[in-house]
Amino acid sequence: MSNHTLSAFDADLFKIRSEVLGMGRRVEKFVMDAVNALTTRDTERAKQLIALDSAIDSMQRDIETRAIETIARRQPLAVDLRELVSAFRIVSDLERIGDLAKNLCKRTILMEASPPTRLLRRIDRVAVPVLDQLRGVLDSYAQADAGRAMSVWSTDQEIDAAHSGLLRELVTRMVEDPRNIVFCAHLLFCSKNLERMGDHATNIAEAVHYMVTGDRLAGERPKGDDLSLLRRPRAAMRHRRPLPA
Amino acid sequence: MSNHTLSAFDADLFKIRSEVLGMGRRVEKFVMDAVNALTTRDTERAKQLIALDSAIDSMQRDIETRAIETIARRQPLAVDLRELVSAFRIVSDLERIGDLAKNLCKRTILMEASPPTRLLRRIDRVAVPVLDQLRGVLDSYAQADAGRAMSVWSTDQEIDAAHSGLLRELVTRMVEDPRNIVFCAHLLFCSKNLERMGDHATNIAEAVHYMVTGDRLAGERPKGDDLSLLRRPRAAMRHRRPLPA
Numbered sequence: 037m038s039n040h041t042l043s044a045f046d047a048d049l050f051k052i053r054s055e056v057l058g059m060g061r062r063v064e065k066f067v068m069d070a071v072n073a074l075t076t077r078d079t080e081r082a083k084q085l086i087a088l089d090s091a092i093d094s095m096q097r098d099i100e101t102r103a104i105e106t107i108a109r110r111q112p113l114a115v116d117l118r119e120l121v122s123a124f125r126i127v128s129d130l131e132r133i134g135d136l137a138k139n140l141c142k143r144t145i146l147m148e149a150s151p152p153t154r155l156l157r158r159i160d161r162v163a164v165p166v167l168d169q170l171r172g173v174l175d176s177y178a179q180a181d182a183g184r185a186m187s188v189w190s191t192d193q194e195i196d197a198a199h200s201g202l203l204r205e206l207v208t209r210m211v212e213d214p215r216n217i218v219f220c221a222h223l224l225f226c227s228k229n230l231e232r233m234g235d236h237a238t239n240i241a242e243a244v245h246y247m248v249t250g251d252r253l254a255g256e257r258p259k260g261d262d263l264s265l266l267r268r269p270r271a272a273m274r275h276r277r278p279l280p281a
Numbered sequence: 282m283s284n285h286t287l288s289a290f291d292a293d294l295f296k297i298r299s300e301v302l303g304m305g306r307r308v309e310k311f312v313m314d315a316v317n318a319l320t321t322r323d324t325e326r327a328k329q330l331i332a333l334d335s336a337i338d339s340m341q342r343d344i345e346t347r348a349i350e351t352i353a354r355r356q357p358l359a360v361d362l363r364e365l366v367s368a369f370r371i372v373s374d375l376e377r378i379g380d381l382a383k384n385l386c387k388r389t390i391l392m393e394a395s396p397p398t399r400l401l402r403r404i405d406r407v408a409v410p411v412l413d414q415l416r417g418v419l420d421s422y423a424q425a426d427a428g429r430a431m432s433v434w435s436t437d438q439e440i441d442a443a444h445s446g447l448l449r450e451l452v453t454r455m456v457e458d459p460r461n462i463v464f465c466a467h468l469l470f471c472s473k474n475l476e477r478m479g480d481h482a483t484n485i486a487e488a489v490h491y492m493v494t495g496d497r498l499a500g501e502r503p504k505g506d507d508l509s510l511l512r513r514p515r516a517a518m519r520h521r522r523p524l525p526a
Contacts, residue, residue: 210462214456
């Protein structure tokens with residue numbers, strides 16, 4: 037491969053990384069705004085936010101197209117191919133997080149009765165660690181930091197605890213007074229949506245770890261030779277220009 | 282590319298297709314069994330079924346590894362690259378459907394009170410069209426049939442209607458008697474899980490359509506030239522040996 041081709045390829049990769057990160061930051065902001073609209077019961081804001089989802093879908097399609105074209109045109113190997121494959125996975129998870137944020141907005145609009153402030157604050161307790169996780173995993177991607185990705189991957193107990201605590205409280209409220217049932221059911225789904233965003237952030241952490249190291253975090257099952265073609269130490273990450281975090 | 286290489290590549294593609302389809306059929310069976318365990322309140326069966334999830338995860342990892350290695354080794358273009366990229370997407374959605382089936386099993390075990398038979402039958406009304414959709418989309422993959430994929434993609438109203446109907450009934454039951462609240466909350470999540478399986482089947486339909494035609498179903502936004510590199514008519518699908526459905 038000539039130097040000319042090499043640097044054009046680097047430019048392709050850099051552009052894809054920037055776009056993935058840009059999409060990630062946009063999704064992170066969308067989640068934050070959707071949670072704010074929900075917890076302040078701001079239905080007007082929720083209506084405006086819903087339109088963001090199709091912009092995020094477009095970003096995903098554009099990045100996918102660019103990644104496929106880059107694979108077709110440059111025929112990358114090892115770490116570069118892993119990077120492109122990981123971009124695919126990451127934008128798929130980001131798109132789903134966007135869908136879940138849109139769903140929070142829809143519920144904000146649908147909810148007729150106003151849940152008590154204390155319950156809405158509990159939603160924040162689930163949302164804050166989810167947003168931390170999302171931010172952390174995007175940072176790990178920007179810095180190609182497998183260790184950081186791994187630490188995001190291994191810590192979602194806080195989210196689970198906040199989610200379970202909220203579910204228990206919601207059920208108690210439903211039992212206390214049937215008039216609470218409809219908005220509590222909405223909040224059940226909101227909390228579940230946030231918890232699922234955490235799952236997607238975990239998937240992204242797996243993709244980042246795989247991108248950097250060639251190793252998968254997912255399995256109980258340690259893999260043998262079958263990954264060897266693409267398994268390279270982190271030092272092999274070629275010319276990876278850091279991205280603004 | 283020599284004939285020898287061509288046919289080795291065809292063998293790679295055929296193997297990946299068979300494995301994707303095998304994984305799909307396994308997931309379909311898992312969903313069916315999980316729904317049966319739930320609707321018959323068979324907690325022993327649900328416990329056995331949970332173990333299937335990690336087998337499905339392994340299948341996904343194996344197919345992904347094989348697809349990445351095939352891209353790296355054979356450097357495919359156009360329709361073949363699309364096929365490999367689609368395999369990635371499809372197994373990711375299948376894995377998530379498996380997760381959701383596992384979640385049904387967990388709820389079957391957790392549910393202490395037994396919901397009335399009539400409500401359990403309503404779960405079947407959501408599950409049956411979801412299973413139809415999953416079967417249909419796997420058939421469309423086996424036959425590389427974009428038209429069939431598109432028809433699966435455009436028909437999930439039945440699922441939505443059954444899911445909404447069940448949610449309304451569950452909320453009514455909760456309001457009638459607070460003792461129903463906990464199992465109704467479980468069933469709310471079960472119905473939601475099934476509806477989400479339908480969403481994943483829709484994603485798979487998009488991937489099949491893209492694989493066969495090079496066109497995306499997703500967008501409101503018609504795409505211009507930026508997909509042209511990979512857009513080929515279906516006739517260009519090379520030597521696609523049909524798979525057993």
